[in-house]
Amino acid sequence: MEREPVLKFEHIDAYYGSIQVLYDINFEVYPGELVCLLGGNASGKSTTLKTILGACKVKNGSVFLKGKRINGRPTKEIIAMGVAIVPENRRIFPRMTVLENLELGAYLRSDREQVKREIDNIFDLFPILRKRANQMGATLSGGEQQMLAMGRALLSRPEILLMDEPSMGLSPMLVDQQFEIIQEVHRRGTTIFMVEQNASMALSIADRGYVLQTGEIVLHDTARALLENEMMKEAYLGGRDDEDEEDEI
Amino acid sequence: MDLLLKELPQQLVNGLTLGGVYALIAIGYTMVYGILGMLNFAHGEIYMIGGFTGWWVLHLLSRNHQVVMNAAVVIALMIVIAMGVSAFVGVLTERFAYRPLRNAPRINLLLSALGVSIFLQNLVLNYQGAKARVFYVHSLIPESVRLIHLGPVVITLTRLIVIAVTFLLMALLSIMIKRTKAGKAMRATAQDLEMATFLGIDVDRIIVLVFIIGSALGGAAGTLVGLLFTQVDYYVGFQAGLKGFTAAVLGGIGSIPGAMLGGIILGLAESLAVTFLPAAYKDVVAFVILVIILIVKPSGLLGEKIQEKV
Numbered sequence: 001m002e003r004e005p006v007l008k009f010e011h012i013d014a015y016y017g018s019i020q021v022l023y024d025i026n027f028e029v030y031p032g033e034l035v036c037l038l039g040g041n042a043s044g045k046s047t048t049l050k051t052i053l054g055a056c057k058v059k060n061g062s063v064f065l066k067g068k069r070i071n072g073r074p075t076k077e078i079i080a081m082g083v084a085i086v087p088e089n090r091r092i093f094p095r096m097t098v099l100e101n102l103e104l105g106a107y108l109r110s111d112r113e114q115v116k117r118e119i120d121n122i123f124d125l126f127p128i129l130r131k132r133a134n135q136m137g138a139t140l141s142g143g144e145q146q147m148l149a150m151g152r153a154l155l156s157r158p159e160i161l162l163m164d165e166p167s168m169g170l171s172p173m174l175v176d177q178q179f180e181i182i183q184e185v186h187r188r189g190t191t192i193f194m195v196e197q198n199a200s201m202a203l204s205i206a207d208r209g210y211v212l213q214t215g216e217i218v219l220h221d222t223a224r225a226l227l228e229n230e231m232m233k234e235a236y237l238g239g240r241d242d243e244d245e246e247d248e249i
Numbered sequence: 250m251d252l253l254l255k256e257l258p259q260q261l262v263n264g265l266t267l268g269g270v271y272a273l274i275a276i277g278y279t280m281v282y283g284i285l286g287m288l289n290f291a292h293g294e295i296y297m298i299g300g301f302t303g304w305w306v307l308h309l310l311s312r313n314h315q316v317v318m319n320a321a322v323v324i325a326l327m328i329v330i331a332m333g334v335s336a337f338v339g340v341l342t343e344r345f346a347y348r349p350l351r352n353a354p355r356i357n358l359l360l361s362a363l364g365v366s367i368f369l370q371n372l373v374l375n376y377q378g379a380k381a382r383v384f385y386v387h388s389l390i391p392e393s394v395r396l397i398h399l400g401p402v403v404i405t406l407t408r409l410i411v412i413a414v415t416f417l418l419m420a421l422l423s424i425m426i427k428r429t430k431a432g433k434a435m436r437a438t439a440q441d442l443e444m445a446t447f448l449g450i451d452v453d454r455i456i457v458l459v460f461i462i463g464s465a466l467g468g469a470a471g472t473l474v475g476l477l478f479t480q481v482d483y484y485v486g487f488q489a490g491l492k493g494f495t496a497a498v499l500g501g502i503g504s505i506p507g508a509m510l511g512g513i514i515l516g517l518a519e520s521l522a523v524t525f526l527p528a529a530y531k532d533v534v535a536f537v538i539l540v541i542i543l544i545v546k547p548s549g550l551l552g553e554k555i556q557e558k559v
Contacts, residue, residue: 053447079449091444093437095553107430108449156449233503 004067005030006160006191007052012061012071014044014051021047023215025061029160029193034186036194036202036223038236039212045195046088048212049164050192053085054078066159080108082159088168090149094138098129101137101148105155115155122151125184143174150181154190161185163194167201179205199236203227211236253524259400260520266408266477268516269415273470274493275500276422276510277339277463283439283503284459287355290362291342291489292467294369295335299468300481301373302331304382307389314385323389327472328414335468337372339460343487366486373483381482384475391455411473418466419509426505431458439503488532495539501552510550 005028013021022044029035039045050056052063054075063071070078084105093101102122106115123130126147132140140148146166153161166182167175175198183205186192198201203209203223211219211232219231226232274296281330306327310316316323346361390406397404426432438445438455446452474489475481492515500511515535522534542549 075446078452079447085447087444087447091441091447093440093444095440096433096436100433102438104433104445104448104450107434129424152448 003030005064006066007193008064009048009051010062010064012051012063014047015057015059015061016047020059020132021114021215022051025212025215025217027210027217027220031191032189033207034182034192034194034205036196036206036209038196038199038202038209040197042214043212044215045197045212045214046164049085049162049195051076051160052083079156082157083162084153084156084158084160085162085164086149086153086166090145090162092137092140092145092148092152094136094181096137098137098148099133099135101152102129104157105152108156118155118157119151122154126151126223141187142170143177146170146178146181147176150185154185158190160193163196165196166194167196169200175201199232200227255401256524257521260405261517261526262402262408264517264520265513266411267520268513268515269412270417270470270474270477270489270512271492271496271515272419272509272512273415273466273473274489275496275512276419276505277467278494278497279500279505279508280435280439280459280463282342282497283505284435284442284456285347285351285358287347287348287358287362288494289463290359290490291346291365291369292463293486293488294366294373294491295339295342295464295468295486296471296480296489296493297373297486298338298369299331299335299471299485300475300485301377301382301471302334302468303327303472303475304384304481306330306424307384307386308382311385311388315388320389320391324410324476327476328469331468331472332465333468334459335471336465339464339467340457343457343460348456366490370483370486377483379483381480384481386476386479389476398415401487407476411477414469414473419468422462422466422505423509425462431455434468435459445467492535495535497544498549499538501549503553504549504551507549 008028009025012022012025013020025048037045037048047056049201051071052056054070054073058071062069063083065078066084068081070081093104096104099119099167102119105116106118109115123133126240128144129147129151132144137145137148166178181200182192182194194202194206203226206223208222209220209226210217211226219226219229220231227237274292277292277295278289282285284504303368307316307323310318310323310326342365346365347358350358350361375491386407394406397406397409433449434445435455435458436452437448438452442452445455471481493512496511496515497508498511499515500507500509515538517533518538519531523531
């Protein structure tokens with residue numbers, strides 16, 4: 001018997017106003033996988049995420065979360081069904097403490113004792129956050145905000161964690177750190193769907209990847225195969241073994 | 250100088266009374282602004298409706314201007330029912346005048362708020378007439394305890410009640426905002442509404458809660474002022490609304506502690522001003538403060554720097 005995907009897009013056509021942005025998108029993410037969606041600017045990556053979150057108009061097709069059709073449902077329902085997001089720029093609540101930010105991640109949960117234990121686990125994973133527990137979110141460095149955004153998302157115990165451009169706006173050193181964090185969270189069993197421009201970085205930690213070009217999926221394969229793919233090398237990966245210049249696509 | 254020293258403690262008490270009331274009104278403005286980014290011009294009318302409700306409860310519980318039950322119970326009922334009625338009207342305005350315009354330009358919301366303000370004023374004018382209603386408080390607060398001497402200060406029991414109730418309500422609100430889950434969700438929604446949605450917070454319910462709390466506090470202020478100045482008419486919301494708005498801007502609109510601080514400072518400033526200036530200048534003081542703040546520090550005393558939302 002085939003495993004049931006956590007997330008599945010089936011023939012999705014999505015529109016922004018009257019302009020079609022996604023054309024017949026099909027993909028699936030299986031439990032425990034780290035799947036990335038690659039593509040340049042205006043390729044439809046953000047629209048794909050918005051579609052999952054119910055913030056985008058879908059004309060045709062279906063989005064399934066653990067086998068249940070979710071398109072057309074309000075965002076709060078979709079979130080309650082087990083979707084968490086680390087948004088672009090992390091969106092930490094600036095005038096709430098680190099601890100409060102984490103607590104809000106568990107907003108929909110009522111098992112307070114268990115949440116407390118899990119917050120403690122987050123603090124073990126990111127010890128610097130424990131030191132900053134009572135500091136305002138706005139006072140954190142970029143790297144600390146990443147950890148906090150990740151911790152906040154994990155506290156909802158998501159079926160699937162969405163990551164929107166995790167490398168965006170970070171210095172190269174922080175990008176490395178960010179991807180290490182993602183890898184670690186994945187290793188601990190969280191299913192992750194990541195949207196990213198930095199193809200080589202994303203593929204270095206992903207299981208599989210899909211490549212989006214002007215609203216269509218033009219390529220999909222295992223991460224290893226994509227890293228070796230001639231078209232990928234030419235269009236998205238730049239020169240071989242030349243990681244520093246791969247940011248610009 | 251002697252006179253000043255004698256007057257000062259007295260005016261401080263008066264200032265705290267007035268300040269507490271302004272603070273309660275300001276909280277309603279600042280909470281709604283914090284989440285919806287709109288000035289709820291109908292808030293003054295919510296206050297006025299609170300005043301009328303308080304009067305109505307007192308009227309129902311009196312025979313020949315004598316209260317028919319324990320005075321403390323009557324005062325408590327006046328305040329609680331006024332808070333309830335004002336909260337109800339606040340929720341109705343949100344539901345029917347603001348929510349349909351959630352995604353419309355801000356100016357539409359503002360105009361809708363002005364419309365609600367005019368509508369409520371005229372509704373009350375229609376049913377209550379233009380004549381002021383008088384709070385017959387003499388049986389509520391008997392002669393023997395009406396004045397309390399505290400050293401050089403003579404304080405009326407009414408003022409003491411007003412100060413106690415306003416500061417109690419402010420303390421309860423502060424705890425609620427700081428400690429409870431709903432309070433945290435309210436702050437999160439004010440800071441980043443979309444992110445709050447992504448965490449599963451039901452933003453619509455939070456907005457309703459904000460209107461309930463803000464309007465209830467406004468309604469309490471209306472009844473307290475009725476007790477203090479013993480009358481209410483359909484037009485009192487205009488002046489009170491302006492004062493509350495000034496207090497909110499002074500403290501930093503969007504900030505709840507700012508609204509409390511702004512209200513108290515405004516009340517003190519007005520009361521102290523009449524120590525030095527003719528009483529007619531009392532209102533001038535408020536608006537001079539408003540103009541100065543808008544010019545010198547538009548973000549207010551405790552206001553957050555206006556930051557780009559991503």
